[in-house]
Amino acid sequence: xxxxxxxxxxxxxxxxxxxxxxxxxxxxxxxxxxxxxxxxxxxxxxxxxxxxxxxxxxxxxxxxxxxxxxxxxxxxxxxxxxxxxxxxxxxxxxxxxxxxxxxxxxxxxxxxxxxxxxxxxxxxxxxxxxxxxxxxxxxxxxxxxxxxxxxxxxxxxxxxxxxxxxxxxxxxxxxxxxxxx
Numbered sequence: 609x610x611x612x613x614x615x616x617x618x619x620x621x622x623x624x625x626x627x628x629x630x631x632x633x634x635x636x637x638x639x640x641x642x643x644x645x646x647x648x649x650x651x652x653x654x655x656x657x658x659x660x661x662x663x664x665x666x667x668x669x670x671x672x673x674x675x676x677x678x679x680x681x682x683x684x685x686x687x688x689x690x691x692x693x694x695x696x697x698x699x700x701x702x703x704x705x706x707x708x709x710x711x712x713x714x715x716x717x718x719x720x721x722x723x724x725x726x727x728x729x730x731x732x733x734x735x736x737x738x739x740x741x742x743x744x745x746x747x748x749x750x751x752x753x754x755x756x757x758x759x760x761x762x763x764x765x766x767x768x769x770x771x772x773x774x775x776x777x778x779x780x781x782x783x784x785x786x787x788x789x
Contacts, residue, residue: 643750648768654748655680655762660714660736663723668736670712677709677788678762679781682746684717685725689775690757694729696778700785701733707789708764710734716742716756763788 643651655678659669681697683690694713701711711733715722719737726735738745743754750771751758761770761784770784 643771651749652762652766652768654745656766658745660738660741662736663719663726668734673710673712674766675764677764677785679709679711680714680760680762681711682714682716682742682756682758684715684756685721687756693757693775694731698730698732700778700781704785709785712736714738714742761785
């Protein structure tokens with residue numbers, strides 16, 4: 609390989625690495641900043657109007673969580689960042705459920721896989737399965753890309769206050785919900 613070929617190769621690798629970094633970071637943005645107040649309200653209402661089933665097939669209306677602080681997490685069993693954040697969601701729910709906070713896992717996946725995964729990980733919060741309906745709900749709540757994981761926080765008044773695309777950490781969730789307690 610000639611000197612100029614090596615240089616060109618390294619430039620291409622650097623550009624691709626930079627592009628990958630930007631793409632990764634853009635997935636971890638707070639999408640609520642991109643939403644109007646009307647879109648936030650409509651997204652929250654879409655959540656409350658949705659009825660998805662839990663892992664046993666029982667219908668679970670979003671309306672049952674109205675009046676609580678809701679951390680709605682869209683995920684799938686095959687999504688590595690989703691799998692990484694679930695222990696922190698479990699901890700968040702354990703820490704805040706007595707203060708009116710509910711974490712709701714909205715799986716974009718097969719119910720049997722979700723049930724096995726939930727049992728294996730010891731998920732202590734409600735998990736509902738939406739398959740393709742979950743993508744439609746995620747879009748209404750501020751995720752037009754359909755990327756996972758995606759986490760939305762709704763306040764007690766029924767408005768979206770935060771929407772986070774990408775892996776979320778307990779500390780990030782706590783920063784949002786502490787202001788709402």
